[in-house]
Amino acid sequence: MSVVTLSRVGKVYSNGTVALDDVSLDVRDGEFLSLVGPSGCGKSTVLRLIAGLGELTSGRIEWPGAARGETGAGAHRLGFVFQEPTLMPWATVAANVMLPLKLKGMARAEAGRRVAAALGRVGLETFAKAYPRELSGGMKMRVSIARALVTEPNLLLMDEPFAALDEITRFKLNNDLLTLWQEQRWTVIFVTHSVYESVYLSSRIVVMAARPGRIAADLAIDAPYPRDEGFRTSTAYNGFCRTVSAALREAMAA
Amino acid sequence: MMQEEPPTLEAKADARAPAVDPLRIIMPIVIGILFLGTWEAAVRVYHVPPYILPGPWAILGALIEGWGSLFHSLLITLQVTLSAFLLAAIGGGALAILFTRSRWIELSLYPYAVILQVTPIVAIAPLIIIWVKDDTYLALLICAWIVAFFPVLSNATLGLSSTDHNLLNLFQLYGATRRQVLWHLRVPSALPYYLGGVRIAGGLALIGTVVAEFVAGTGGADTGLAYRILEAGYRLQIPRMFAALFLIASTGILIFLGLSLVTHLVLRNWHESAVRRES
Numbered sequence: 001m002s003v004v005t006l007s008r009v010g011k012v013y014s015n016g017t018v019a020l021d022d023v024s025l026d027v028r029d030g031e032f033l034s035l036v037g038p039s040g041c042g043k044s045t046v047l048r049l050i051a052g053l054g055e056l057t058s059g060r061i062e063w064p065g066a067a068r069g070e071t072g073a074g075a076h077r078l079g080f081v082f083q084e085p086t087l088m089p090w091a092t093v094a095a096n097v098m099l100p101l102k103l104k105g106m107a108r109a110e111a112g113r114r115v116a117a118a119l120g121r122v123g124l125e126t127f128a129k130a131y132p133r134e135l136s137g138g139m140k141m142r143v144s145i146a147r148a149l150v151t152e153p154n155l156l157l158m159d160e161p162f163a164a165l166d167e168i169t170r171f172k173l174n175n176d177l178l179t180l181w182q183e184q185r186w187t188v189i190f191v192t193h194s195v196y197e198s199v200y201l202s203s204r205i206v207v208m209a210a211r212p213g214r215i216a217a218d219l220a221i222d223a224p225y226p227r228d229e230g231f232r233t234s235t236a237y238n239g240f241c242r243t244v245s246a247a248l249r250e251a252m253a254a
Numbered sequence: 255m256m257q258e259e260p261p262t263l264e265a266k267a268d269a270r271a272p273a274v275d276p277l278r279i280i281m282p283i284v285i286g287i288l289f290l291g292t293w294e295a296a297v298r299v300y301h302v303p304p305y306i307l308p309g310p311w312a313i314l315g316a317l318i319e320g321w322g323s324l325f326h327s328l329l330i331t332l333q334v335t336l337s338a339f340l341l342a343a344i345g346g347g348a349l350a351i352l353f354t355r356s357r358w359i360e361l362s363l364y365p366y367a368v369i370l371q372v373t374p375i376v377a378i379a380p381l382i383i384i385w386v387k388d389d390t391y392l393a394l395l396i397c398a399w400i401v402a403f404f405p406v407l408s409n410a411t412l413g414l415s416s417t418d419h420n421l422l423n424l425f426q427l428y429g430a431t432r433r434q435v436l437w438h439l440r441v442p443s444a445l446p447y448y449l450g451g452v453r454i455a456g457g458l459a460l461i462g463t464v465v466a467e468f469v470a471g472t473g474g475a476d477t478g479l480a481y482r483i484l485e486a487g488y489r490l491q492i493p494r495m496f497a498a499l500f501l502i503a504s505t506g507i508l509i510f511l512g513l514s515l516v517t518h519l520v521l522r523n524w525h526e527s528a529v530r531r532e533s
Contacts, residue, residue, distance in 0.1 A: 053427060088442065089524040090442045103428045131524050
């Protein structure tokens with residue numbers, strides 16, 4: 001069962017840059033899909049188009065699971081995590097996480113319960129009343145993830161969420177994200193430029209090439225979950241990294 | 255489950271109650287006392303006549319002696335200043351919001367706001383006073399408002415258009431209406447800019463009022479401090495002139511301190527300007 005299907009999607013920016021050319025992608029229910037590629041390959045653009053931020057120049061995006069009469073990204077419960085934490089500095093952690101529910105007009109009591117649950121899932125329940133500036137980079141990212149979880153999404157879109165974090169924090173959030181993914185059974189589309197991060201997390205990796213942005217390879221990472229630090233040093237992990245790196249090299253040479 | 259990271263909340267106590275450095279208060283007072291003492295001594299030693307330069311002691315005497323009429327005038331000046339300031343703060347903010355709602359309104363009106371701003375108030379004050387000659391209070395109010403209003407408008411307009419693009423995307427993603435984007439995103443993120451404009455407007459409202467009072471120059475009982483200065487000048491009551499000037503300056507300082515306090519209270523939790531730097 002597909003969650004979302006991109007058919008021959010093209011995107012040309014108003015300055016004439018061809019960001020995407022003929023991208024077809026079928027995202028299946030429950031998979032952890034990573035988009036890997038050099039900068040400028042349009043991986044973030046794919047994510048933003050799926051989220052409904054921006055218009056397609058050509059092609060179609062379809063949501064097979066959406067109810068009749070509903071179309072587009074709005075028909076699905078989406079969560080989006082940006083590269084920056086993108087928090088409102090004037091609002092507390094709880095108010096930031098509550099934002100999507102508030103915009104929908106959900107009753108305060110129900111919204112409050114959901115916010116508490118989402119903060120619990122990322123381990124920040126004691127920081128509900130703190131302001132973003134009082135938090136470390138990793139904690140801000142957790143708030144951002146909690147905000148994406150609060151709508152109980154079935155598709156989580158993540159745009160290089162951990163790129164700005166140090167390696168120790170990134171490894172930890174990688175593990176936390178995998179745990180949550182296995183508990184909640186959402187579909188994740190994860191954009192990264194790190195081969196190692198994508199292999200560790202993903203059940204499937206799509207390698208993209210730049211100028212114009214297009215899909216160069218589509219690889220399955222069939223290592224079993226749960227994965228832990230042991231997987232990072234295993235022979236299987238190394239093998240997958242080598243395969244993905246080779247595909248990436250080929251994509252950049254072409 | 256995700257684990258907690260070491261809390262970084264110790265920073266909170268510092269940020270909420272900025273420790274006031276005692277030197278910040280002591281040093282200006284020491285300098286003030288030294289300055290006033292030197293002034294008084296110079297006036298006495300060199301026998302400077304009070305109609306050229308009165309000493310602080312003589313000024314204090316004039317202030318106490320003329321307190322009744324001076325205080326009455328202060329209240330009148332203050333009334334115009336505060337009304338003009340409030341109208342500027344509310345009007346400037348409201349017009350800026352209107353500008354973000356409609357580009358047409360912004361394109362049509364903004365140039366005129368600029369023209370109003372760059373025209374010297376001393377040049378247009380006589381016209382305004384002639385046009386609304388039946389109501390001096392209204393004439394003064396219009397003059398002060400013209401001076402005070404523009405920094406609020408321009409800062410608020412800048413603030414409303416400086417919203418973080420990622421946050422705008424986020425709001426769009428979660429299906430926010432234009433109204434929600436305005437009140438939950440644009441307005442709060444414009445607040446530091448707006449308050450910066452408001453702080454400037456406080457001082458400018460007082461300056462506008464005083465300038466307009468000078469131009470209006472009406473006599474009688476119900477006149478502001480500027481006219482008291484003119485009047486004392488005509489009568490060579492120089493200490494009284496200084497006393498009135500002292501009241502105007504004190505009012506300006508109080509307005510500035512009050513608005514700085516308001517800015518700090520509103521922004522203390524989140525904005526860089528109100529937060530003490532660590533380390």
